[in-house]
Amino acid sequence: MNNKSERYIPLVVTVGQVAIFPYYIIWLKEVSLTFTLFAWFFAIFSFAAAWGYRIFQSKKNKHNSYISFIYAGMGCVYILIGCIKSSFESLPYVVLPLQVILGLLQGYFRAWHVTQKTYHLHTVHHYLIVGFMMIGFSFVKIISPVVFITIFGFLLCMCGFWDFIRKKKAEFI
Incomplete structure (x- = not known):
């Protein structure tokens, strides 16, 4: 594996x-009106993830x-999700398609990652890095979960853009 981005x-x-999942759960509980709705949202996410897989x-x-x-x-x-204001009644109807899209993606x-050569190495590093990150996050005063969710969203977009550019460069070589 020569390309560090790919790795x-x-x-x-x-x-x-x-690492973002606890903040996402906090946000989802805030926008869910009841625990039943929260559970249904997670069920929908899980079914959509199985569909994506x-x-x-x-x-x-x-x-x-x-x-x-x-x-x-x-x-x-x-x-x-970071841009949504949780002050309107139709919020559960907005969250529903977001759960489906996020679960599907x-x-x-996850299905793609399992097929990668570095997956087993990532698994070991994953547990170690998440442990250290969660300890670090425990010292950060949380303004709002959406701050972390939005920052992670930008990070994912940058990863997607970087990966796209890297693959386009590889096609020309």
Whole structure:
């Protein structure tokens, strides 16, 4: 694996998803009116993730995975979540498609990531990095969970853009 971007971007995305997950749960609980609705939102996310996983697994050409767009898509969803103000009644109707899109994209990413040569190395590093990040986050005073969610969204968009540019350069060489 000669390209460092190809090696480290999936690790950044995976670690970021796990590190941002507690803040995402806080945000989702804030926008859910009841625990039942919160549970339904997570069920929808899980079903959509299974669907995304299945979509990738059923592809005939797994090398053409459009993973740059998956990164950018997840980033856009997180940025959109960061921009939502939780003061209107139709918020659950907005959250529902976001849960489906995010679940679908994350399931697709997870299926793609498992097929990568560096996946087993990423798994070990993933647990170590997440542990240190969560200890570090425990010392940060939280203004709002959406701040972390939005920052992670921008990071994902940058990863998607960088991966896209890297692949375009590789096509010309």
